[in-house]
Amino acid sequence: MKLITAVIQPHKLDDVKAALEAAGVRGLTVSEASGYGRQKGHTEVYRGAEYTVDLVPKVRVEVLVNDEDVTTLTGVVVNAAQTGKIGDGKVWVTSVDDVIRVRTGASGPDAL
Amino acid sequence: MKLITAVIQPHKLDDVKAALEAAGVRGLTVSEASGYGRQKGHTEVYRGAEYTVDLVPKVRVEVLVNDEDVTTLTGVVVNAAQTGKIGDGKVWVTSVDDVIRVRTGASGPDAL
Amino acid sequence: MKLITAVIQPHKLDDVKAALEAAGVRGLTVSEASGYGRQKGHTEVYRGAEYTVDLVPKVRVEVLVNDEDVTTLTGVVVNAAQTGKIGDGKVWVTSVDDVIRVRTGASGPDAL
Amino acid sequence: MEPFLDTGVTAWMLVSASFVLLMTPGLALFYGGMTRSKSILNMMMMCFGAMAVVGCIYVLWGWSMSYGESLGGIVGNPFDQFGLGGSFDPVSILNEETGAYMPTIVDVGFQATFAIITVALIAGSIADRTKYATWLVFAGLWATLSYFPMSHMVWGDGLLSGAGPFASIAEPIDFAGGTVVHINAGVAGLVLALVIGKRKGWPGEAFKPHNLPLVMLGAALLWFGWFGFNAGSAYGADEVAGLAWVNTTTATGGAILGWLLVEKLKYGKATSLGAASGVVAGLVAITPAAGALTPVTSIVLGALAGVASAFAVSLKTRFGYDDSLDVVGVHLVSGLVGTVLIGLLATDTGLFFGGGIGQLVVQIIIAVIAIVFSGVVTLVIALVLKATMGWRIPEEDEVTGIDQTAHAERAYEGIA
Amino acid sequence: MEPFLDTGVTAWMLVSASFVLLMTPGLALFYGGMTRSKSILNMMMMCFGAMAVVGCIYVLWGWSMSYGESLGGIVGNPFDQFGLGGSFDPVSILNEETGAYMPTIVDVGFQATFAIITVALIAGSIADRTKYATWLVFAGLWATLSYFPMSHMVWGDGLLSGAGPFASIAEPIDFAGGTVVHINAGVAGLVLALVIGKRKGWPGEAFKPHNLPLVMLGAALLWFGWFGFNAGSAYGADEVAGLAWVNTTTATGGAILGWLLVEKLKYGKATSLGAASGVVAGLVAITPAAGALTPVTSIVLGALAGVASAFAVSLKTRFGYDDSLDVVGVHLVSGLVGTVLIGLLATDTGLFFGGGIGQLVVQIIIAVIAIVFSGVVTLVIALVLKATMGWRIPEEDEVTGIDQTAHAERAYEGIA
Amino acid sequence: MEPFLDTGVTAWMLVSASFVLLMTPGLALFYGGMTRSKSILNMMMMCFGAMAVVGCIYVLWGWSMSYGESLGGIVGNPFDQFGLGGSFDPVSILNEETGAYMPTIVDVGFQATFAIITVALIAGSIADRTKYATWLVFAGLWATLSYFPMSHMVWGDGLLSGAGPFASIAEPIDFAGGTVVHINAGVAGLVLALVIGKRKGWPGEAFKPHNLPLVMLGAALLWFGWFGFNAGSAYGADEVAGLAWVNTTTATGGAILGWLLVEKLKYGKATSLGAASGVVAGLVAITPAAGALTPVTSIVLGALAGVASAFAVSLKTRFGYDDSLDVVGVHLVSGLVGTVLIGLLATDTGLFFGGGIGQLVVQIIIAVIAIVFSGVVTLVIALVLKATMGWRIPEEDEVTGIDQTAHAERAYEGIA
């Protein structure tokens, strides 16, 4: 099994979620993150002190998938998250040794 | 070495932490997450507008372990986190190339 | 490609970011975390009830890198994050099957 | 009779002015908590900006345009008492018989706070997307061209007052500002929402309140301040003030219950945003009526206003105008409920209490005039500003968040 | 003497009523900040619900049951002045000699705010787990059956007043509501906590306050409002009011220091929750005593109350009742400290000031009667509601969070 | 003339005292929102601590040192009216002609609130790093040795009052505390910042406000409370109070606009922290001048103060003193602007209004004396405490966060 991790623009989360659902994915995990990259940050001013904030709010989406679905689903994520502007984010894939569903204790592809 | 990642119910964190400690684990990392899955979300109402919130609060626990402890410890986590209700979460295992303890720079199993 | 994950002291984030930038890294992802380990937590008191809080605030930094840069860059992170005190954190490395830049759809090392 | 300073009344009016001043920051919290976390500061800044701009111009020409020499019953002459000079009379006789007076300067302060909050109310309809400089200019223009004339007409012995033509039917009743404040601001909110247009993503995406405890705190400060607004409008520390005070409380109680009931029946749950909104709806409705009803009929008025506004907040999605924080649904609708139902419920002159139809007719007339006047004036101002300064921030800035893009700040600290 | 309207006193009473009204939202913040973030809205809603329900019924039958024709010194006849009609006398003479009066309607407003906050206080003991509809019904029933009778007995020339039987020993002193408000609410809180039962996970799991700045803001609004509560209870803008004002401040100062000292000695750290709790403990203790002590003896009383309540908040874990936000530890205990210590510290009649034992005896008697009366009445209401509507939300809803499950809202925006 | 209790004035003074008391929690929010989230509680605790300590000592020896028998025009004898006993006169004649009086105890309350807020103001310069016990001791010592003497000199018929030597040039004007409160606290803040030293990481690291809505709420409560501060300082419910009320509003409006303009020109963006800071700068500047200017000249004074303080907050980075929340830039600078510009703008005696140079000279003299007096006294106290109790918490505790390390709490709930 594989884990697809996607770091995307926060306002694209709903689209990505919907697209994955449409593609048959039945679960995923989301968390807040901040990104640093080509997309430049912004400046804040507090009583005359200027601060450059180079971290930009992002959302991380993690989906455990079967090996054979990886290519399709990374494509689905990329398509749904793409706006074409700098800062759209990254998607990466890692191999997973095992997955267990806590409720049942079942492991392997059945646990997805 | 392996990394065990567990996405669990927030109110089970203390139990999982205690169980891992009892099993000899000396460190772990926790973060907030939200899950989407079979567990259905809820509806919110603000001035007549109804919103379906399908993300449910979860907690992510990450534990770096030696290869030989993986099976035992995933079992410990699953046992401690299990309530038997939908939404109990997932546990997955990935392989880790190397681990370094920042304080000392030591790497490998000693860094755990 | 590899993914370097570092769990560090929050006040070291700026140093780590600067050091990685100086080492040529062009992007990274940051998120909030809490750690449990040798570093002891603290006690809180609310109307006579004492609570031991054994989770300590940390920051997680994730950097996708080319295979050949792993050793250098983990070294950079460790150096920048080190204070020598208990609780400095951990760095670990995992293998990544593929990386895609959402904006362009390009994958592999070019996507970094 | 020898004029004498009534220190009791003066004390109460100083307090009332202070209470009403606090309403605008209260509103800033009420509104600010309802925005998303990326635009609360802008909302609060619109309110504070109104305090600064309107506070200053009120003493320059606002007082004079409200209470100066009347130009045809429509507006006071701005130069008559410009800067509180000219024919400004420092003594305000409260009671011709006893000779009790209060210093007019206290009234200036009290009235200034009304002008401020009325302007600030409008900001709720244009959250998240408005250029700040345009807002500040609008605040000054609208106070000058819409608020001051309305307050002259109603309270400055103008067209809609007891000295105006409609008093022959029945004396129009607007105790503390149903027309001048709430209908006026409500209509202006509607016009601005239409001229400025919808926020990106509205209504499809979720625009949920980001901090409901702040909303409730804001509602509470509004309630508190409203005692100055209503009971202060008695211009006395007497039975009328006391009645207005009690009615302000019972109407609000009724409105909370009315709003929560609608929610419970429609959605199965009573919400805190509903309770806070009910507070405001009740306060709005009792504003024109605070001296004319009994505590018991006030409960009824409040409950009806709560029910009406609870339904009215859904209109914007039906008709597609993005009145972001429901200035129309709450202030216009409950302002109308209060202004018009006086015709039915007024203790002395209401239809239900044997007073005949006259009061009701007059109340409808003044409500309609207020709607038309405010609508036309606001539309002209809004279109002129659209053509000149422009109203909207860039769409991208709206998505990123107006706090960051327009004010270089974020409300709450975080790592990004 | 010719009755004349004392505008100064009337102004002060209008202000006092406004101040006390603000205390309930202040309490909503004080309590709400102490809950976990998933149940703050419900806590605030219990307070706002009390405002709505009790505000309305007060003008219907509350005033009449408090100050109407006495039924055996226990309670006023609800029909005597129902809806502020009947034998309602619009004029309240303040001073028989000078003829100064205030309009009674102002007093109605003032008194209504006391009834509201007393009911709201009870909510603190049953956080996180209570059905909202049951709470609303309880609010109405308890005000009617416990609060109105108590206020009649103490302030309506009833059994526990200077007109009652115990005055032959010494005139009972309850300046602003030690028995009527704090002992009454404190006992009710204890009874409800026992009847409704513990929250799931209590006391093993962590029930930590989620927003201490809100707690401190709430404490500050309580302090501010309490000036109306205590100094307003002088029913005059005079020396007694001034003394009550100063005592309210010095007792609170003493109580903060007392509470922080206990914490420093017991835990090594002085906490902000301790400071905020000290504020309330001091205010509670001085409530009955505000007119009877000097500013210096008030410091002493406050410090003792701070110390007593700092210890008393630990009782619930010892005895196993889940009085979630310490209504017992703070209101009952400091209410008792204040009520009883008057017998020692009262400037004229206290034991330490040569007044003999009489005052102390009487103070203990009224405290005990208040405890018993409130305990019995609350128990009956609580059991009836348990058998009919039920008190508890489902355990699962409690774990998920009552804001989400009972009100379909969350206090703060987030991605989940 | 027969003395008679003026209930109107007494009512207003009771209210004013209550308003000013609320300013300190307002300040706690204003300051607390500006700290990082790990040290807000400590900041609020410093404010609440000042309320407790100064509130208690004010009735013990503070009143006596301010208004008791004068020791050389510098300070009152602490034993003269210790504990409000001795020669304490319960009646304060307000008007020799009419005989109107208020109870002195009301004035005690009013004055105590001034002492409290002045001490609390200082806390802003030493955020995040100060031992709490040392702060509490400092609060008591500084009130005793700096505040009470200054208030005696200016308001207790001392050296800097109309009864002092400089009155031969022109009567010094300090309506509500430009010298006693703002210059005094501002200088003390500067001295403490220098003695205690910089926070670890300052100025390199980001010290950003963690909760700007709280800052704005705090500013609003300060504005509200300031009506008691300024208009209450008229000691009457009359025209002077009314004028002070209006000037307080227009000066603040001017200052907001002034501050925002500077930001817009310097940084391209007007910020909410700027608006909130402008509020305070305007309020500070009008404090000494509230009775001496017109509403229109108040706008000018406010705007100048807003501009001056907007520039002045950058001084600390230039000169390297860590005045964490700008006590110097806001209170000292705008306090000086207000105190000195009276010499130019005072309606009767200002240079620009034909009054000659005398007033200006006197205003500069009293400002300089206040600076020197406060500077020396504070330095001595600060150094003594440094040598004895110590001022700083361990550096590691500062990094972890003073809320957790000094108070065993965290402001907001989270998993860590």
Ligand SMILES: Nc1ncnc2c1ncn2[C@@H]1O[C@H](COP(=O)(O)OP(=O)(O)O)[C@@H](O)[C@H]1O
């Ligand atoms: N090497 C990297 N490792 C981890 N995350 C990265 C890396 N590079 C970029 N990211 C993440 O991707 C986001 C977008 O990257 P950015 O360079 O701004 O835009 P783009 O990918 O469109 O060129 C960043 O905000 C960061 O969260």
Ligand SMILES: Nc1ncnc2c1ncn2[C@@H]1O[C@H](COP(=O)(O)OP(=O)(O)O)[C@@H](O)[C@H]1O
């Ligand atoms: N395919 C997946 N990839 C990543 N996380 C998942 C996936 N499926 C489920 N999860 C996580 O596990 C949680 C529980 O899953 P859910 O389907 O609701 O219940 P259960 O696992 O008990 O059937 C989800 O909230 C989500 O965080």
Ligand SMILES: Nc1ncnc2c1ncn2[C@@H]1O[C@H](COP(=O)(O)OP(=O)(O)O)[C@@H](O)[C@H]1O
């Ligand atoms: N086995 C582990 N798995 C995952 N994270 C760990 C593990 N051990 C430690 N950590 C993380 O590293 C942090 C520092 O560890 P700690 O034991 O406190 O100090 P040190 O590494 O300096 O000995 C912890 O707070 C936690 O976030």
